[in-house]
Amino acid sequence: MELNTPNKNHLISTSLSQFEDSPVFNYINNLSPIELVKSVHSDQTFNSLAFSSPPSVFASPKLVSQRDTRSFITRRQLSDPLKPRPSQIRDDNNTSEGVSEAVELSNLSAEQLGCLASSSSPKDVTAEPLNEHLELAIELPEPLKCDSTSPDKSIVPLDAIRRDTAPEEVDKSNERHCLYESEKNLRKICRIDQSEDEAGGDWVTLISNVADALNFESSIIEEHSEEHKLMVDPGTISFISNVLQIPQDSTNDLENGESIVCDDYSEQKMGEPGSQSIVLGKKKEADEIPAILSGSLLNKLVVNDAAAEVDVKGKKRESSCKNRIRRLVFEMAGAHKKESVCQENSTSPISGQSDCEVGHTAKYSTPRISMLSRRGIGLHLNAFATTSSDNKVVKTETSSTKQEMSLVPCDSEDQVTEDAPQILTVVRDEVGISSPKMKRHKIEHAGAACKRCNCKRSKCLKLYCECFAAGLYCIEPCSCQDCFNKPAHEETVLETRKQIESRNPLAFAPKVIRSTDFVSEFGDETNKTPASARHKRGCNCKKSSCLKKYCECFQGGVGCSPNCRCEGCKNTFGTKNGLDENELEGGESEVLEKKASDVTLCDRIESGEEEGADLPIPSETARSSIQLPMTFGGRLSRSLPAFGASSQMCPSQKHGKDIFRQPKFETHLQAIPEEETPEILTSSCPPANGVKSASPNGKRVSPPHQGFGSSAIWRCSRKLILRSVPPFPSLNSPRQQ
């Protein structure tokens, strides 16, 4: 909002230059050839952007910034196709169909985002995105190899698909692509970690520099909403969010990841300059730079990773990879099982390790990621759920596995946050933090984010188990006993999960819903409820005054809401009565400190400093803070200065209950009842209301809801946030199930 494009550009340019200079950058360059291509793309994109100017219609300052962000993404998208291979498909499409294409692309959101349901007659445009993805997959087959014993499979099919582009095959290709994407994302994460280790401070610096660029992300989503293109971005975002949620150390990495992801998506999506021109506004340049950087970095990182994996093919690595994957998978596993999206590839999930580890992983992981993304970014992502590169894939799966998706709550970031960190942690372990020391250090930082349980009697099959509750398999770091929450007991896990879900459909849904982003984003300056996030169910604290982690609201970094039955609520993020922290009686130095740390983090993030890792934030607190930034982070940061600045996570709380009842975005959060049926969410979210409902301004008024009605609300919120979130359902619906 406040950020000016010029500034951004300046920052970006600066960061860029720094990037290039940095050792890390050099290293990355050396690693991957891809980068060059990307840069080229970016250049192209840049050009395309140059002529495009945002329509006056969208003129609100906020929108502009957002658009700019989006432009960033868009740019990337365009470039992507070129990078990997300007080859055949590319040639066809790339040529300049310009605006018309862009328009089509927007319509094609489904394709772009996820795995397009196979359309009877894929247009050239449609084919392009897929092809592009395929190309990517082809280019980086190694990663897949690493995990899967039979990497060829995945790869080959893609090629075939590409060539043939038969509608039927397209689906498969999409699936594969999805898998690839998911894996790619994972790898990215890994690489980020590695690079971080290698680069050390340099990397961090780079990241910090790029932080600003990342901030644009938030805006991206909204913008995209207008054009269905959002889907990709959301995915990216979701992915990013996951990454971002990583512990302090990785905060930087995360950010990079975000930017990177966005870039990828953008490239994929936007395929055409023309489209960009339309969408993008002023910031083209600024966006572009970051995009390039991120893109290049990412690519390189990916390459490295891939190489590493390939090299390591050794069992050890493989196993580690598997574990990592599994973790990701678990959440979706159930759903997948129900409906195997990628049946071809999958052998039994469990057995799959050997066979198509990658495939499995990808399958599950992808869905999981998508889910996460949804949750995480919350509302934003819900509809999209894609990984950076998985946009398409995710989509496809989503659509195909509606039920599954439905099961998963789309709301909160909790999961995202939590999950992402986990993933990261796992990845780190596997990626190879060489020195135990480093490893330990990393883990510690990530610790908060990572889920590790210590269950002794629940066998990790109850919600008591954090891992299980998060839809994750327990892994090494866990100290659980008699753990059944492992791939080996998948059946049991799924069954148990089913039971729990039958009892409470939202049992595995994120507990905290964050809507702040939207509000701020939508730009109501008047509306200053930065942290509109709320705990779905509310807490029931009696002795902790909601000032300790015992309180789920506090733990989630959100204020208490009217839904809370807490006594003596002093939640620093906001009391259920809407009292401001300032109003709170002093005394909670501890809390205040924590809060302060959060604020600091937020501020930093906003300012682009972001070094969450360095911040002395309690693990959990850190997580929250990080999450928030992430959630809001890219997106909100700017729009939500209040968050950090105010030092109040949830200004909304100040408003008190009224806020919730108000038909504003914030309201959604609270309104969303736990009970929302996931299915409803899934189905409802998507289409119709979603984008449409959103007002041009992006502001949406949602009637006060309670209970599932909230689902509707939820949608509203999402829609509002996403603005133009493409109706996934419609796209997917045909095929799926």
Added chain:
DNA sequence: GAGTTTGAAACT
């Protein structure tokens, strides 16, 4: 690291 506190989850 052991013990206590706390509140969610599970059970009745």
Added chain:
DNA sequence: CAGTTTCAAACTC
């Protein structure tokens, strides 16, 4: 739905 028990995280020492 309310009350109780179980559980594991959070916290304290």
